Amino acid sequence: MVRRRRVDTMEENRTKLIAAGRAAFARSGFAAASMDDITASVGLTRGALYHNFGDKRGLFAAVVAQVDAEMASRAQTVGSAAGSLWDGLLAEGEAYIGMALDAEVRQIVLRDGPAILGDPSRWPSQNACLAVTRQTVAQLIADGVIKPVDVEAAAGLLNSTAMSAALWVAASDAPETALPRAIEVFRHLAGGLIDRPPFDS
Numbered sequence: 001m002v003r004r005r006r007v008d009t010m011e012e013n014r015t016k017l018i019a020a021g022r023a024a025f026a027r028s029g030f031a032a033a034s035m036d037d038i039t040a041s042v043g044l045t046r047g048a049l050y051h052n053f054g055d056k057r058g059l060f061a062a063v064v065a066q067v068d069a070e071m072a073s074r075a076q077t078v079g080s081a082a083g084s085l086w087d088g089l090l091a092e093g094e095a096y097i098g099m100a101l102d103a104e105v106r107q108i109v110l111r112d113g114p115a116i117l118g119d120p121s122r123w124p125s126q127n128a129c130l131a132v133t134r135q136t137v138a139q140l141i142a143d144g145v146i147k148p149v150d151v152e153a154a155a156g157l158l159n160s161t162a163m164s165a166a167l168w169v170a171a172s173d174a175p176e177t178a179l180p181r182a183i184e185v186f187r188h189l190a191g192g193l194i195d196r197p198p199f200d201s
Contacts, residue, residue, distance in 0.1 A: 014052045016042040018066060021059045026104040030060055030112040057116060064113050068125035071099050071109065076132060086145050089136050090190060093162040094183050100169035101179060110170035120163050121156070133159050146193040154193060161189055 024033040053059040079092030134155040140146045165182040172178035
């Protein structure tokens with residue numbers, strides 16, 4: 001029972017620190033966010049942060065994983081409401097790109113994320129999103145909607161294109177103006193996969 005209470009307390013502390021870190025990183029950015037302020041805001045010490053995450057970067061990685069997973073879930077919800085599997089694939093990518101207008105997403109995932117954690121395609125949180133895209137691409141190939149290309153490559157490049165588009169929008173001085181341009185190009189690039197019958201001779 002004592003061990004169970006300790007585990008529960010550790011999980012509660014972890015949840016509190018992620019929430020506090022998320023608020024601080026969104027508000028101030030990674031560099032300016034203070035570990036002392038983060039821990040004090042939830043009544044904990046630096047020791048709790050070190051114990052659960054190792055350091056500020058470890059806490060930031062946990063926050064990015066949470067926000068990025070939420071982004072993927074929201075995009076997949078949009079995609080599942082589309083009329084066809086192909087339309088859903090496009091809608092999901094467009095929804096992900098569109099989240100670059102969200103201030104929290106822009107600061108945590110799209111600005112600080114790559115700077116602190118490196119290549120987004122290597123983030124653990126991207127693996128689940130990639131797996132879903134891989135399944136969709138495989139089904140679209142089986143249905144004859146897109147060309148019989150390499151599934152792994154197509155899924156990886158589609159996801160990378162959506163992420164790169166979101167990064168581009170987030171870095172723009174006028175994100176609202178950049179967004180429709182990014183979505184238009186994403187649609188054209190993805191459309192290159194469509195399997196069209198040859199012209200009659």
